[in-house]
Amino acid sequence: xxxxxxxxxxxxxxxxxxIITAHVEAGPHLHRTLQTIKSHGxxxxxxxxxxxxxxxxQHVMDMLDLxxxxxxxxxxxxxxxxxxxxxxxxxxxxxxxSGRTIDLEIDGGVNPDTAKQCIAAGADVLVAGTAxxxxxxxxxxxxxxxxxx
Numbered sequence: 283x284x285x286x287x288x289x290x291x292x293x294x295x296x297x298x299x300x301i302i303t304a305h306v307e308a309g310p311h312l313h314r315t316l317q318t319i320k321s322h323g324x325x326x327x328x329x330x331x332x333x334x335x336x337x338x339x340q341h342v343m344d345m346l347d348l349x350x351x352x353x354x355x356x357x358x359x360x361x362x363x364x365x366x367x368x369x370x371x372x373x374x375x376x377x378x379x380s381g382r383t384i385d386l387e388i389d390g391g392v393n394p395d396t397a398k399q400c401i402a403a404g405a406d407v408l409v410a411g412t413a414x415x416x417x418x419x420x421x422x423x424x425x426x427x428x429x430x431x
Contacts, residue, residue, distance in 0.1 A: 283308060283329070283356045288315055295322040303327030303350050306334050316345040327387075331356065332364050336372045343380045348407075349373050353400075354390030360412045363391025367403040374404025394428045 284290060287308040294302050302319045306328060309315050319326040327348030328339050332355060339349065351370055354361035370388065377384045388400045389409035397408050414425050 301325035303329050305329045348385040350387040363396045370403035
């Protein structure tokens, strides 16, 4: 999480980003941040920390290409998954009601068990760090296969 995010949007676009995701808490005006991202011709996403209610993005659904639900508190890898399945389900319902194509991404504590539960709750993109990289490079392929079920 970078705060404030707005002054860095153009730098990320110049670096080649085709989607930029901003935390709800990364600035005072989420709508303005999403407008700025979109003005650069890239996709816009919003990230919600575990404590941030899903309802906080209701007013910007028409601007989103991605919703990222953090299932750990941002800051470092290897944290335990926070079971926010109700929040994931609510986000999926909001996406479906919008009639738009919006990816629902989960990041934090994703492993073979939590991956299945997140997908069942409505997620379609998963971020896995520790579950992939544990045990060293010789196990990456196996770890990814286990995540895919």
